[in-house]
Amino acid sequence: MTAVLSAHDLHYAYPGEVSALRQLSLDIAPGRKMAILGPNGAGKSTLLLHLNGSLRPDRGEVRLAGQPGVYSRRGLVHWRSRVALVLQDPDDQIFAATVAEDVSFGPLNQGLSEAAAALRVQAALVALGIEDLATRSTHMLSGGQKKRVAIAGAVAMEPEILLLDEPTAGLDREGADQLIALLRRLGQRGMTLVFSTHDIELALALADDVALFQNGTVLVQGEAGALLSDPELLATAGLRPPVLIELWLGATKRGLCPPGTRTPQSADDLLALLSAAPLSVAG
Numbered sequence: 359m360t361a362v363l364s365a366h367d368l369h370y371a372y373p374g375e376v377s378a379l380r381q382l383s384l385d386i387a388p389g390r391k392m393a394i395l396g397p398n399g400a401g402k403s404t405l406l407l408h409l410n411g412s413l414r415p416d417r418g419e420v421r422l423a424g425q426p427g428v429y430s431r432r433g434l435v436h437w438r439s440r441v442a443l444v445l446q447d448p449d450d451q452i453f454a455a456t457v458a459e460d461v462s463f464g465p466l467n468q469g470l471s472e473a474a475a476a477l478r479v480q481a482a483l484v485a486l487g488i489e490d491l492a493t494r495s496t497h498m499l500s501g502g503q504k505k506r507v508a509i510a511g512a513v514a515m516e517p518e519i520l521l522l523d524e525p526t527a528g529l530d531r532e533g534a535d536q537l538i539a540l541l542r543r544l545g546q547r548g549m550t551l552v553f554s555t556h557d558i559e560l561a562l563a564l565a566d567d568v569a570l571f572q573n574g575t576v577l578v579q580g581e582a583g584a585l586l587s588d589p590e591l592l593a594t595a596g597l598r599p600p601v602l603i604e605l606w607l608g609a610t611k612r613g614l615c616p617p618g619t620r621t622p623q624s625a626d627d628l629l630a631l632l633s634a635a636p637l638s639v640a641g
């Protein structure tokens with residue numbers, strides 16, 4: 359399998375700073391949802407900025423479908439039409455006067471006609487559940503609304519790969535749940551998703567794959583179910599398994615869950631496993 363996007367031995371230091379990325383290698387498989395999981399300051403945002411060519415590594419290489427990234431103006435337009443990035447702070451991303459204008463920026467920049475861009479805008483606003491905000495001034499939005507507008511702007515570009523920096527930060531529970539559902543739908547349509555988070559529960563709920571990040575490098579990457587249910591491995595990154603996994607591991611140890619089953623990703627998954635256990639053991 360060729361990675362759709364990959365990083366090879368990246369090194370990067372901000373001007374005057376100690377290094378933010380070191381010896382970082384990562385493979386992103388097509389059509390998968392990957393969590394970049396790590397604590398504050400680990401370098402997650404810096405990595406995402408490299409993955410769409412916004413930052414250029416001091417050493418190493420980012421490859422798009424196996425080809426080295428091209429940093430010329432034309433190369434970057436092509437790169438960013440395939441790999442869209444949603445920044446952590448929507449105020450860094452939104453600059454047009456109205457929501458519809460802002461969301462149309464990407465498609466128009468891709469060379470679409472006004473009419474084709476308008477269709478993309480409408481579809482993205484519907485997908486994010488914010489079609490009623492189309493004509494609103496971007497200055498008059500709440501933080502959560504701005505976040506959705508920023509995501510709509512990226513979705514409207516119909517990228518192959520969508521990078522999201524802390525996508526649920528600043529959203530309330532309902533907003534976060536809606537966003538997770540949307541990202542799952544985009545994943546089902548074949549879009550590759552890469553999101554950074556320090557929230558291990560979000561990684562479990564959404565990711566197929568996880569890259570454990572610490573001090574500017576990837577400690578390990580692997581399938582989410584296996585990685586998030588390995589307490590020793592997680593401890594090396596200063597993390598504990600998600601609560602659901604701790605319950606599942608404890609229940610399996612006590613014979614309340616059949617061994618060797620798939621890692622549960624939700625409370626419903628765990629309840630199904632518990633109800634499948636033989637009554638004589640469970641009782």
Ligand SMILES: Nc1ncnc2c1ncn2[C@@H]1O[C@H](COP(=O)(O)OP(=O)(O)OP(=O)(O)O)[C@@H](O)[C@H]1O
Nearest residue numbers: 372373375378397398399400401402403404405556
């Ligand atoms: N613009 C910048 N100039 C200088 N140093 C920076 C800049 N942005 C980030 N850094 C430094 O680079 C390192 C990695 O930061 P980065 O924002 O990539 O981490 P992160 O894992 O995304 O953190 P968080 O979860 O807090 O967003 C940190 O030490 C940070 O202080």
